[in-house]
Amino acid sequence: MRQIDPDFLALPLRRLADAALQRARELGAEFAAFRLERVRAETLRLFDARLEGSSDADDLGFAVRVVKNGTWGFAGGITLTPEAVAEVAAQAVLVAEVSAPLNREPIELATEPVHEGVWVSSYDVDPFDVPLRDKVALLGDWSSGLLAKGVDHVSASLMQVKEQKFYADSAGTVTTQQRVRVHPALTAMKTEGSTFDDMRTLAPPVGRGYEYLTGTGWDFPAELAELPDLLAEKLTAPSVKAGTYDLVVDPSNLWLTIHESIGHATELDRALGYEAAYAGTSFATFDQLNTLTYGSPIMNVTGDRTADHGLASVGWDDEGVQGQRFDIVRDGTLVGYQLDRRMALMKGLGRSNGCAFADSPGHPPIQRMANVSLQPAENGPSAEELIAGVDDGIYVLGDKSWSIDMQRYNFQFTGQRFYKIENGRLAGQLRDVAYQATTTDFWRSMDAVGGPETYVLGGAFNCGKGQPGQVAPVSHGCPPARFRGVKILNTVQEGGK
Amino acid sequence: MTPQEVVERALALPGADDRVVIVDEDTSANLRFAGNTLTTNGVARGSRLTVISIVGAGTGVVSRSGVTPDQIAGVVGAADQAARDAQPSEDARPLVAGDVAADWDRPAEETSIAVFRDLAPALGEAFAAAEAGGRRLYGFAEHLVNSVFVGTSTGLRRRHDQPTGRLELNAKSPDMTRSAWVGAATRDFTDVDIAALDATLAQRLEWAKRKIDLAPGRYETLLPPGAVADLMIYLYWSSGARDAFDGRTVFAKPGGGTRVGEELAKLPIDLYSDPARAGVECGGFTVAHTSSREQSVFDNGFTLGQTKWIAEGKLANLIQSRHSAEVTGLPETPAIDNLIMEGPAGGKSLEEMIAATERGLLLTCLWYIREVDPQTLLLTGLTRDGVYLVENGEVTGEVNNFRFNESPVDLLGRITEVGAASQTLPREWNDYFTRTIMPPLRVPDFNMSTVSQAN
Structure with a gap:
């Protein structure tokens, strides 16, 4: 099994959680949960085998959620210091207090055993470890292959996400998780007379790593080899009778x-x-x-x-x-x-x-x-x-x-x-x-x-x-x-x- | 560090031929409620640094949140490396030149839960009134403020503060068989009258007490401004010049080129965007965090002005970057974050249009709108929260919901009346687009494809 990335574990996760939960308790919260997340997403888009745009963005921050006097309060922040986290915990309590006049259903939660553990999803190759140029080259080769077989245009995209999450609540549960997902997709387009149409690969998005593009879980070369002929047939197919x-x-x-x-x-x-x-x-x-x-x-x-x-x-x-x-x-x-x-x-x-x-x-x-x-x-x-x-x-x-x-x-x-x-x-x-x-x-x-x-x-x-x-x-x-x-x-x- | 200092430090680092730096500072507050009680709420804050590095004709884009001063060089270095690794960018061209805007040094604007200080008690009173009147209120209030700072290595410095507020109120009968909806777009909630909105809901629930079953078919239909907004936003999003030029959209001309110049509507309708339009003011320069079919990172800072998409019923412009303008031979017309539709002067109000209707349907809003056929821009979706039968100038009851199949482009050619435009909140797309001014429309033959049992 893969391990959670060391740079995420190196963040002061428990120290920040302690600061949030303690502050929420001091302010009278019946329940409090602290969640720190880093979500990294990279997207590539190619058109006719050329890179059209790419983005590599992350979202790092934390949230404190409380129940105070039977009302939810939630606040999120980005500064990863105990002082800032405690301040956001106080904001969450304030939100609960401001919202209380609107609440007619006191919040109570089903019990859950206390958990402490680590979980990582099933994947082999972290897509963020693969150089951008290699991904562009692979999608570009696939696109070129379709263009060579007579389609007019090809769009290709690859979405990759790595989600890391630390959670701690006032009941004592503390968990750390990491999961990875990828979604490659290619769409071939063609015009026939005054009609245009397209056809996209059927390969689904999956909770796998980059290995999904290189032979594990889907046969992309085989699917792409069929796509131009299937699209050509679709363009000249009869219209359905309702x-x-x-x-x-x-x-x-x-x-x-x-x-x-x-x-x-x-x-x-x-x-x-x-x-x-x-x-x-x-x-x-x-x-x-x-x-x-x-x-x-x-x-x-x-x-x-x-x-x-x-x-x-x-x-x-x-x-x-x-x-x-x-x-x-x-x-x-x-x-x-x-x-x-x-x-x-x-x-x-x-x-x-x-x-x-x-x-x-x-x-x-x-x-x-x-x-x-x-x-x-x-x-x-x-x-x-x-x-x-x-x-x-x-x-x-x-x-x-x-x-x-x-x-x-x-x-x-x-x-x-x-x-x-x-x-x-x-x-x-x-x-x-x-x-x-x-x-x-x-x-x-x-x-x-x-x-x-x-x-x-x-x-x-x-x-x-x-x-x-x-x-x-x-x-x-x-x-x-x-x-x-x-x-x-x-x-x-x-x-x- | 201030956002402006972050921009300057990122631009000053060596390693790229050119650079664009964007800092987004976001704050938000929201209240959500259901069945006359609060369900969720929250405040949040975000900060994002986006560095676009240009090395030769290669471009690298890296965006990180919550960046501390000692992390800026790392983000810049990653963007520089991505640019060195990249293929030449097709949209590469000199960055937009410019100077330092006069308001550059002002701090970022913010919102907080305090923006609801007047709204929350008013909602509480509305909940109590609804409870007493046999209604259940559901809905959402949100206030966002985005402050964006754009700097380039060519000296351009631009900033914009965008407040975005929205309120949705949905009233239902206790058995959930009658439902009505109203929405409001606002910059700061000071102009939102909860009691008036609740009164409208109460009236519509009264209309719905008489139920009338209608079969699928084509009906004369009055589309209120919010429903028109949802259809026109989809049309706007589908009006990329490059895709049309490549023959992939309803705006492609058979045989090559685009349909720019072609008549779409028989009535002299204008569909346009204008960053300075009162009530729906939006950013007056391009902010592009990544390049795509319709935008280019090289256009960051490009000045935006009023742009007609449809003028006097004719397709006038399509969304595009400076790069795609060279490809298509059409003007440089990047996207703008508002949309306005107007007909001839003297248009009637929706109430006057109802009064002038012998028999027709009055919709509240459209929902789950999805594209069925890009060739015609055929869309499908549902009517929602009130379809009313109008007979002899008056609403006489509520009919069942329908699934529709309609193209907004085809529909433009069939409109028989354009009412007076007003600011409105689209229902389907208000997560993404809230700044619209739209008229009510009369369509003689709106295609209600099948009945939906939903109420």
Whole structure:
């Protein structure tokens, strides 16, 4: 296992934590937590094999969060001295005091065992140890290869993040963590007559290091070799006839449908209305726990903070709760929500399942998504076998456009590639396809899921939620799955053309 | 050290042919509430040093937060090394020349939790009134102040202080089946009238007591200024000159070039940005922390003035840097942090437009707006927090929500009425863009693609 970087451990972590927690206690806080974070992010963007822009930025700072007289108070700072930290702790207490007249629900937290430990995510090569020129050269070579095969333009990007976090609270928990994630992506573009289109690699972002670009976890050369021909076929493909079709959805597309229609819908803060004015609420209201038929009986969904290479995997969350795996949908029925410590206690659900997360030192933790994943069927079919069970349908690969309403009922998704399925076989690509459904109708129409060998972890770096806005990385694993009778739109017709 | 001293020290170090130094000082305060009670709150402070080093035609950019005086040389050294390692930058050109601005020496402005000293009690009263009136209030108040200091090795020194405030208020009935929303953009919260906003919410919840089911279809629709802002911001973000020139956007001309000069709207609509526009004032010079399709680090300090994107209904300019202007042959028109849309003089208020409507839909706002097809800029999204039926000049009830599929570019050509413009807060994009002045619009055939069960 890799170790946490020495220069982070060399910061006066415990001394600063002691100063914050002591000051908060002196000022009467019932609970206090200190979090010091360094988030480093490097992004490269190439266009037509030339470096167009790069940024290498970090965010180093700390936060103090308190409960004073039953009200939250939060303050963040950047000066890493005990005196400055104590002052910020006092600000957090002041914020709680100023806010108290607005608070009608006293804050209490579910109990959690005291933890002391270190956790580092699974990766081999720290991407920040690789020279910029090597990364630019690799992306440039890949881009040149696509241009040489007749595409008009290529954009390439590589996002890399290293997140280091120290946490200590007044209960005695002290944890230190480091995790790394990367997301390489290439998009080929081409014009045919008066039509232009593009196609992006399906390689998902992952909780891995630079080894992901050099053969571990994804075969980029193989995917890139196919991209120009696939794009050329897409440009001349027939436009879809709007109607109702059976769908087989590849994990490269289904992860996003899971994210939007299950992941967000089973966040308890949404179900309870805390996101009502912004991200929205959820049709999966708390009174339906253990009774709502979310999907067909073959639907089993877990939340998981422990998945290897998962983007939302952690040792402990930002309330000091240990990472866990838990059921959300079992045999088609809603059986669980994603929780933080306050909501777990409020709703009598016992221990939090560890879903509190802050994206930076300047933001408070809010309830954020675990790696929410659709489980494969034991001895389940392959994608080809799923396709063989469709007479007139569409096979969907890759994510592109997505949108869902504020209660997670009505969604519409497009993709990178759509293939017509005729009598159990693929019959060429289609253009201008979007699928549109209501969440429970869609998941109840699922009549088959693939086996364990078809399971793939997809995901995103940038799930947005909360005010002030926060972004969080999250993975979603799933096999391919088959859905019956889904509404398909022709996007050109939708545009009135 | 002051930000100005940080800039000078970073510029004075040897190791690069040229250098741009940007210091951002940020402070923020926020209150969030739900169900007539506070949920989260906070204050935060940030400081960021960005060093852009130029060695030959290579560029290196390194940005670090919380930099102490003894760390400045390390950040500069890292940027210099990145520049030496870099390929020649396509956008390389002489840095913008300039002198020291008269306000350069002023300290950075700040905000604190005290900015809510009047707002917090007013909210508390609104919570009590809502509780008594059978309403639940949800929402968010935030105040940010960014002070940015830009210095270059060519002698240019510019600074700008940008206050950004926003308030969102969402009222719901206790059973959550009725919902209404209002928002306000502000510089300092002194102009925010909570009681008046709450009264608007109460009226809209009353409208929503009569429910009417409507099927999907194309309806005459009144878009309020906030909804117009969300659609026009997406159009603005999609108007990069380089992407259009490369044939990748709705503003690409088939066969090559851009659609600049082409008529987009039959009505004489102007869509423009103006850093000096009262109420939505913003920075008057370019600040670019990294280069991209639309901006260049070499343009830091470039003076910005009023820029028409659409003039009298015709596409007039596209967003671009000095570099891409050379490529496209179009004027140098970098992005500006506000957006204004206006129609012919004498436009009606939204209330007057409602009164002049025989049968149509009145929207509150649009949500979850995403691009479906870049060729037409077809967008999808949802109506949210109140779609009202207008009959014979009056609101007669609330209809269900819809998913829409519409292109703001196509829509410009179908608008039949442009109302009087006013400052508004966009709903979808106010995390990123708050400074807008927009009119209400009448669209004869807005495409409501399907019904959303959400309320």
